[in-house]
Amino acid sequence: METKKLKKVDIIFENEQGLSMAVLEKTLKRNPDDIILDLIDSGLKGRGGAGFPTGLKWKFTKNEENPVKYVICNADEGEPGTFKDREIIERVPEKIFTGIAICGYVIGAKEGYIYIRGEYNFLLKNLNVKLQEFNEKLKKLHFDFKIYLRSGSGAYVCGEESALFESMEGFRGEPRNKPPYPTVAGYNSKPTAINNVETLVYTTMICHMGPEKFKALGTTDSRGSKVFSVSGDTPIPGIYELELGMPLHDFVEDFGDGDTKAVQIGGASGFCVTRKKFNDTIIGFEGIPTGGSMMIFNSSRSMYNVLHDYLEFFCEESCGQCTPCRIGCQQLLKGIEAVKRGERPPSYLEDLKKLTATMKIAAKCGLGQSVGNPFNSIVDNFREEIIY
């Protein structure tokens, strides 16, 4: 198996004076198809967690014949344990704007939006100032494109792209039926390229440094680097940009406190990996993909409590429209409580695991579909902690 050593890199937060404008001026002269080819060549996949190839997404949106298209930057960073977008927004907002503008140029959009989660409203003031400056610069470049800010109201599910569109359109943040996908009918039912904050910064940087340098990092399936939000039982919590494809073992060596019992990769909707499997687990799309959240737990932590917290979170943050998610989450939570109290036999956990299988394939959106990830990985690995 192809693995990489843990290596810190500095692409995202590199903040050379005038970089954004230089990239923009250079890129706006290029053929949009060449930009797409560069992105496909770079192997960049979406950094929000789902990992859809960015170049393809832009290509699909570009190919749609519609005079109105949109670019949306998904800054609804709601996954528990993820806080890298906040840092990116604070430190290198121009690079995000640049990515949005390049995307707009490539797909043929005139408007871009940043949908930022309600809890980040404290960032709005600064962001707005920077955004006005940037929009002015776009005018000077005679590029007919404008970026707007939209603030969410604190619903986790609005990070799901179609719920985000609903929210932006002024409706309840409820995911839509798919198909149609956003590239065909997204915001206002127009073709929409929606990308994570970090992805857009990487597109800026790929346009800046060329796909080769990006491609040189990471593995075949997971090209490039990624910003991680490290939290939990670690002496050095924070934001780190690391090359993809490292074994979890290396990560724990560097970031753990020496007593790490498990790492939750990918936030509450991700997977829990135990000590036994640190060596065999690769962080990347071929192993366990992550939107950036790495939560480290040491032996003082009760995994029952961890799972209980996650399930409470999902019970509250499900939009509530579809049956498997709305009621399924409640059943999982009530179920582990009942097992803990001895009101249901330990074998009831098996029934609940079967329920997660249904949720995984029958829920309407990624939220309900992924609740089984933490549930199964924690119940399987820490069964005794759940029961006793």
Place this chain on the structure above:
Amino acid sequence: MSKYMVNLKINNVPLAVEEGTTILEAAKTLNFKIPTLCNHPDLTVAGNCRVCVVEVKGARLLSASCATPVSEGMEVFTNSEKVRTSRKHIVELLLSEHNSDCTKCKKNGNCELQSLALEYRVGDHTFLSVLKPKDLLPDLSSPSIVRDNSKCIRCQRCVRTCTELQGVNALCVAYKGDHQTISTFMNKPMNEVVCTNCGQCINRCPTGALTEKNSVDFVWDALYNQNKFVVVQTAPAVRIALGEELGYDPGERVTGKMVAALRKIGFNKVLDTDFTADLTILEEGFELLNRLKSVLVDQDETVKLPMMTSCSPGWIKFIEHIYPEMLGNLSTCKSPQQMFGALAKTYYAEKVNVKAQDMIVVSIMPCTAKKFECDRPEMRDSGFKDVDFVLTTRELALMIKQAGIDFRSLEPEAYDSILGESTGAGVIFGATGGVMEAALRTAYEVVTGREVPFTNLEIKPVRGMEGVKEASIKIKNVKPEFAHLEGVELNVAVAHGLSNARKVMDDVRDGKTNYHFIEVMGCPGGCLGGGGQPIPTSEEIRKKRAEAIYDEDHNMKLRKSHENPEVTALYEEFLGVPNGHKSHDLLHTHYKARIRY
């Protein structure tokens, strides 16, 4: 433009369907039944209950068949192991959130969740109950609609009905996650929000979460009371739909059997709302002619045109809330139900020699808003509550069953006289466009002395299920007293369903129209699609009911309201002339502006 055909296989059976067809529709053509809950033929696709999931070969996820269009080469399985397990799980989950007290539920026996639970034999409750204790208290505040959230499965059919069909938005989705619920504005009780009591939500609720306020027991009490003289009136749309509740197919007319059943139940007199429908035509028709004269000749700016019909109490409450500035356009005529009540306790009471205070007037209506209407303080012109109790078509069926009547074996009987005679014009009140058609049949003849110029008196442009219908009639060769109408092109419009009413009202308000007369019915299809009619409903069913109504009209000897001999007698003996002093006292009313929140 012809559509592409898409080839696919469902359960290994190949078929070709038009592009854009959903898997659910495609499966139906092959007679593969896929269960649904949140899906309804009148509403947009929601895809939230997930009961209709199917497996598509090669796909990671199951697809909601109601929301997924077919694609070329698709291979669908509607009953694979994954599908069956998931579907069973979903039904079990819904039941874990549901108050499964079926024996006490008003929808027992006509509940889509119950049928599904039976089909999947989910007897052993696998999951823990997540029913919320606070949901166990039903909202009984509305005079028409009972909302019991403990029975709600959050399919949002009611919300979509209220928004898409009615444009009222009384019901909405509130909160998220485990607190997500169907609610009203600020969670207020139903009688305090902008609800028109139309009951369309009831017609589309798959469970017992929305039902009508039941008055059957009050009516039985009245019937058992020896001191009371109980008369019943039946609305036009009841006779063509009642059968559906009693095992007949949609569109079968059971008028005579219904009259016989009402007698067997014990009503002292069985009378017909169609009679006051005919009366409404005369009152409203003359009101229109008066208004036209005031505007065209006297140029009286206080008189408003277009005039709008006022038979539908859901529509009345809608305009009172939403367009209070246009209340002057409403005809001041009471609805036929209330005209009947006011006459029953005055004119009729005298005729049958019963004291008004000893008379109980019961209405059988296709409507839940009528329950609200009869409670309005304006509806006491006889000195008493003009109409005491309103039963829906469904409630009448219930009474027939409770009375142990074998409906099928009944011999048809005729209505009692007086207040029982009617014409075809009164019958078609039950369908959208019917009031307009009836009014034109009479008004045209009054003005010109000739029959309305349509074959068989059938004014086809105002018939049918299109949301907004328009028609124009050129008035020529008038009688001398209507000289001011010579050459006038009378423009009329018909809207049914409050969303369509809203479109018309916006256009009228913005001065985009030149209508003289507008008929509005609150419910899709008119009264035949009313909120008190048998469940289920769909456009197909409503079309069959409409056919039955027009058949009934076609078979009547008298088909013009002004030819109703009992109406003529009523004017001669009691009222005087249409829109006269007595009419205004008893048959006309006023409206009040209501707040919008």
